[in-house]
Amino acid sequence: MRQGIIKLPQVHHQPCFKAKEGKGKQWIPDIAEVRCNLSELGEIEIIRIGSRYSKIHQIWKELMNRYHYLGSGCLCGHQMRYLIKSKDYGYPGGLAFSSAAWRLQERDQWIGWDDSARKSNLNKVVCNSRFLIVPQVRVKNLASNWIHVGSTKGRGRQDRRNRYEESVKDIYLYPLEQGFREELCGGANRIKVKKKAPADWAEEEFSGAEPGDKRRVNRLITIARDFYGRPNGNIPQACGSRAKTKAAYRFLEHPENTMENIHKSHYEATLSRIKREKVVLAVQDTTTLNYSAHPATENPGLIGYKEEGVTGLIVHDTMAFNVEGTPLGIIDVQSWARDPAGFGKKHKRKQYAIEQKESYKWLKSFKATEEAQRHCGRTTLVSAGDREADIYEFFHLALNKPKGPKLLVRAEHNRLLADGQGKLYEHISSQELAGVQIVHVPRKKKQSAREAKLEIRFAKVKLKPPQDKKEFGELSVYAIVAEEIDVPEGVEGLRWILLSTCEVKTFEQAIEKLQWYCLRWGIEIYHRTLRQCKQIKVAILSNRCYTLCHEQISRIEGKI
Numbered sequence: 001m002r003q004g005i006i007k008l009p010q011v012h013h014q015p016c017f018k019a020k021e022g023k024g025k026q027w028i029p030d031i032a033e034v035r036c037n038l039s040e041l042g043e044i045e046i047i048r049i050g051s052r053y054s055k056i057h058q059i060w061k062e063l064m065n066r067y068h069y070l071g072s073g074c075l076c077g078h079q080m081r082y083l084i085k086s087k088d089y090g091y092p093g094g095l096a097f098s099s100a101a102w103r104l105q106e107r108d109q110w111i112g113w114d115d116s117a118r119k120s121n122l123n124k125v126v127c128n129s130r131f132l133i134v135p136q137v138r139v140k141n142l143a144s145n146w147i148h149v150g151s152t153k154g155r156g157r158q159d160r161r162n163r164y165e166e167s168v169k170d171i172y173l174y175p176l177e178q179g180f181r182e183e184l185c186g187g188a189n190r191i192k193v194k195k196k197a198p199a200d201w202a203e204e205e206f207s208g209a210e211p212g213d214k215r216r217v218n219r220l221i222t223i224a225r226d227f228y229g230r231p232n233g234n235i236p237q238a239c240g241s242r243a244k245t246k247a248a249y250r251f252l253e254h255p256e257n258t259m260e261n262i263h264k265s266h267y268e269a270t271l272s273r274i275k276r277e278k279v280v281l282a283v284q285d286t287t288t289l290n291y292s293a294h295p296a297t298e299n300p301g302l303i304g305y306k307e308e309g310v311t312g313l314i315v316h317d318t319m320a321f322n323v324e325g326t327p328l329g330i331i332d333v334q335s336w337a338r339d340p341a342g343f344g345k346k347h348k349r350k351q352y353a354i355e356q357k358e359s360y361k362w363l364k365s366f367k368a369t370e371e372a373q374r375h376c377g378r379t380t381l382v383s384a385g386d387r388e389a390d391i392y393e394f395f396h397l398a399l400n401k402p403k404g405p406k407l408l409v410r411a412e413h414n415r416l417l418a419d420g421q422g423k424l425y426e427h428i429s430s431q432e433l434a435g436v437q438i439v440h441v442p443r444k445k446k447q448s449a450r451e452a453k454l455e456i457r458f459a460k461v462k463l464k465p466p467q468d469k470k471e472f473g474e475l476s477v478y479a480i481v482a483e484e485i486d487v488p489e490g491v492e493g494l495r496w497i498l499l500s501t502c503e504v505k506t507f508e509q510a511i512e513k514l515q516w517y518c519l520r521w522g523i524e525i526y527h528r529t530l531r532q533c534k535q536i537k538v539a540i541l542s543n544r545c546y547t548l549c550h551e552q553i554s555r556i557e558g559k560i
Contacts (some may be wrong), residue, residue, distance in 0.1 A: 106150025270329030301337030
């Protein structure tokens with residue numbers, strides 16, 4: 001154009017239909033202060049806005065620009081706007097809906113979406129992009145029943161460089177019909193091409209892992225098969241050839257092949273099995289891996305109670321079981337080495353918050369179970385732990401998550417009860433006898449197998465907080481005691497006291513919770529299997545151990 005080769009016609013200025021700033025204010029009457037109950041608010045009309053040139057659109061736009069922190073803005077995709085009109089109070093607010101965000105982690109996890117289900121069903125979700133009730137209107141329950149599921153990451157739609165420059169926002173959801181998860185998660189299965197069935201357990205558990213490219217996924221599957229074939233062998237023995245051994249070491253040393261990335265696929269496979277059950281026990285426990293005999297091991301920590309004691313790693317994990325005792329897989333794994341500088345500071349533990357203590361492992365695993373519960377809406381998950389899990393903050397966390405997992409813990413502390421009821425042990429033992437249950441006790445060391453008669457009592461109790469934890473307040477839980485009677489001479493009788501957030505109002509419910517707690521022994525067998533392995537990589541990779549665990553559980557005789 002500068003050389004005059006191309007000549008364009010004169011520019012024609014098109015009229016701008018964008019409303020000038022301030023236009024529309026003439027349409028909004030002053031809104032008076034409104035302080036009343038919902039029933040006193042009177043008739044409310046929701047008016048759909050059809051044209052952006054209409055009077056009601058100008059009113060909606062001015063309301064948003066005046067009162068909403070985002071203004072009337074620019075909505076994305078398909079859009080619908082509504083104006084709220086009160087017969088007595090004018091225009092108390094407005095609404096707008098637009099296309100749903102392509103990805104929203106907390107929303108997608110709460111629904112239970114994977115990428116395929118999200119792509120197939122995103123059109124069934126709308127974004128409530130504007131929700132305004134003007135500040136002058138204060139009516140209780142006018143906007144309620146929304147479910148808070150988390151927060152955004154601070155990324156906008158155009159944040160392609162992960163700068164996180166947007167403000168973090170809370171995410172609220174509102175299901176419009178029952179069975180919404182089945183509807184939103186099932187569409188992908190109806191339209192996607194059926195995948196080839198996995199060749200074996202290793203492919204089923206690890207084909208969806210995230211250690212980078214497809215070659216590393218295939219290497220992970222090969223390593224898992226080799227380790228499972230020879231769980232007690234070292235890496236060269238398990239791999240069987242020099243080439244496979246070198247490939248295994250390269251895989252294990254790669255910085256992207258973290259425990260979390262390796263386990264992710266197994267966690268998803270575990271969730272798919274949990275969804276088929278009505279009740280699942282999420283059993284937590286801690287074990288240690290001794291590497292004192294392996295001086296080349298880097299950065300081990302103390303795993304005993306002596307400063308010059310054995311060294312290794314601590315592992316705390318959560319394994320899911322159905323009520324028949326079948327292991328369904330791992331929900332959470334934590335592994336760490338203790339800092340030698342912290343040795344001998346146990347007497348100072350009361351000075352620290354629970355998040356600064358090793359016992360926080362119980363709460364952290366509970367949160368992982370809570371995440372699993374979000375994906376498995378039709379399944380009741382019960383987090384179970386032994387006496388080490390008798391932590392006041394643990395019960396406080398569970399009771400403040402009414403839609404989260406339940407809790408079932410064996411009591412360790414004879415806690416004070418509120419309302420002058422004395423102490424837990426004496427109070428529960430003084431309750432009326434609910435019934436007697438006969439159980440088979442297997443042989444243990446020098447003690448022969450026997451039939452034990454257990455007296456069952458239960459009650460709802462209110463725990464009084466310890467002196468250093470008064471901020472958590474009093475907590476109401478159910479307590480069950482099972483105590484053996486007619487104990488043979490020279491034998492230590494059985495006595496269990498369980499605390500639970502599950503309802504226990506009948507003898508049958510009490511027996512059910514005792515049966516559930518018996519399933520906790522499955523994770524002990526799993527840990528015994530892990531400790532028999534001679535290398536930490538087997539402990540990290542060998543998720544197939546849960547099947548070995550089940551094979552041993554089936555041979556245990558003692559079940560209530």
